[in-house]
Amino acid sequence: MKALHVITGLGVGGAEQQLRLLLRHLPAQCDVVTLTNPGSVAAGLAADGVRVAHLGMSGNRDVDALPRLTRLIRAGRYDLVHTHLYRACLYGRVAARLAGVGAVVATEHSIGESRLEGRPLTSGVRALYLAGERLGRATVAVSPTVAQRLRHWGVPGPRIRVIPNGIDAPRFRFDEARREEARAFHGLPPDAYVVGGVGRLTPGKRFDVLVRALHQLPGDVRLLLVGAGPEEAALRRTAQRLGVAERMVLTGERPYLPLPGDGAPGLAALLSAMDVLASPSPEEAFGLAVVEALAAGLPVLYASCPAVDDMPPDAAPGARRVRGGAEAYARELLRLRAVGRDERPVPDVVRRYDIARTARQLMDLYTAALSGSNLEVSSS
Template identity: 80%
Template sequence: MRALHVITGLGVGGAEQQLRLLLRHVPAQCDVVTLTNPGPVAAGLTADGVRVIHLGMRGNRDLGALPRLTRLIRTGGYDVVHTHLYRACLYGRIAARLAGVRAVVATEHSIGDTLLEGRPLTPGVRALYLAGERLGRATVAVSPAVAERLRRWGVPGRRIRTIPNGIDAPLFAHDEVARKEARMFYGLPEDAYVVGGVGRLAPGKRFDVLVRALAELPGDVRLLLVGDGPEQETLRRTARALGVADRVVLTGERPYLPDPGDDAPGVVALLSAMDVLASPSAEEAFGLAVVEALAAGLPVLYASCPAVEDLPPDAAPGALRVTGGAGAYARELLRLRAAGPGGREAPQAVRRYDIAYSARKLMDVYTAALAGSTLEVSSP
């Protein structure tokens, strides 16, 4: 089976890294087209032996990209076209149909109740999405919460498949050596209490809540934010205004594991360097950073995380939902600090999100799409 994955960009983001991990486990010959930004994940995919093509799209209205993508699909002889993220889903579905490929699958990574990939979800955006969705054969939701949102929009239930994001859980096991090295690299004292956040520095992630919470916490507490985005300078200004700039570390985009020649720690090592992960984002489609933190044995404070909320009660005892702003996070962080470090062991619930399971379920979707089946794939 030949499959083409079409994605909007390949910077370091949850959807992009999830695609790279998934392709390591899917038993199909896969190529990847990125419409824009062939960033670090593109280099990682290439290192994995995956062919990556940059379409060179200049913006949302670059209609010249459509015939280029159509030709690429037609000449590639692909059996399945799988799209990821809003722009790629729209252009990829249309191009696949024009190229004569009907087995079109899309994964919805970032749909919230009011936001789509961090942007306001307007009636026009929703209408355009629904028009494009009809060209596909299956739409994969990364959580039951996303599946329910799609149904409320009007996507027929027979086309929705729920397949959770997956992780390589053993990769995130706590490493004391990596903890010390990562702290040393970023100048974090060994005895500091380090609050971490992982994700795109965008308004919807609400990392400013953590900066404001830091101002209410003792001076030996540090904030370690892993990611990049348009809010970076705003966060720096907020930290300076609150007098905590010297206690905030912004690492920028980091891969899970650094490439050869890259001395900076990757996400895996940075999770070991943290004492707690906080995710104040009010709208999440899954909550991948939370699951990865749980796999690292970290306690987690979160505002929205379908990956945890879909679990049986008490399946993830280290995760606590926090409602409210900076004051609420500061109070819970003080409580966790006073309780002392835990055993740094991952809860059994993490096994539910095994990447190999997700890959098997995705192959079931491909098989059904090729057969023209409308039978739903069961949720985990």
């Protein structure tokens, strides 16, 4: 089987890193085309031996990209096209059909209650989304919560398949040596209590809540934010205004599969450096950073995490939902700090989201899409 994955960009993000990890486990010949931004994940894919093409798309309305993508699909003689993220799903589904590829599936990574990849869920966005969705065979929802949102939008239930994101759990296992190295690299005191946040620095992630919570916490508490994005300058200004700039570290984008020769700590090492992960984003489609933190044995405070909420209550005893803003997070962080934690147990929820299991489910869907048979996929 020869498959082409079409994605909007390949900078460091949850969907982008999930694609790289997935291709390490899919038993199929896979190429990737990115419409824009061939960032560090593109370099990582190339290092893994995956062929990556950059379409050079200039914006959402660059319709000249459509014939270029169509020619690329036709020349590659792909059996199946798999699209990821809103713009790639729109252009990729149309181009696949024009190229004569009937087996087209898409993964919905980022639909929230009111926003889709940061854009408001207007009637126009919804109409365009549904028009493109009809051109594929199936849409993969990364959680039951996302599946419910898709049905609410108008995507027919039989076309939706729940295949959760996956992680390589052993990679995130706590390591004392990596903890010490990561803290030393970023100037974090060995005895500091480190609150971590992981994700794109965008308004929707609400990392400003953690900066304001830091202002209410003792001086030995540090904030370690892993990610980059348009809110970086605003976060720095807030920290400066509150007098906590010296207690906040922004690492920039950090892939969890670092490139060869990259001396900076990767995400796994940075999770080992933390004492707790906080995720104040109110609209997550899955909550990948939360699951990765749980795999590192961290306690987690979160506002939204379908990966945890869709599981039985005892599956993730180290995860606690927080309702409210900076004061609520500061209060919970003080509670966790007072309790302390000598061990880092990995909860059952982590085993549920094994990347090899995700890859097997996806291959079942590919096989069904190619045969044109019943697309029902087991969720076991």
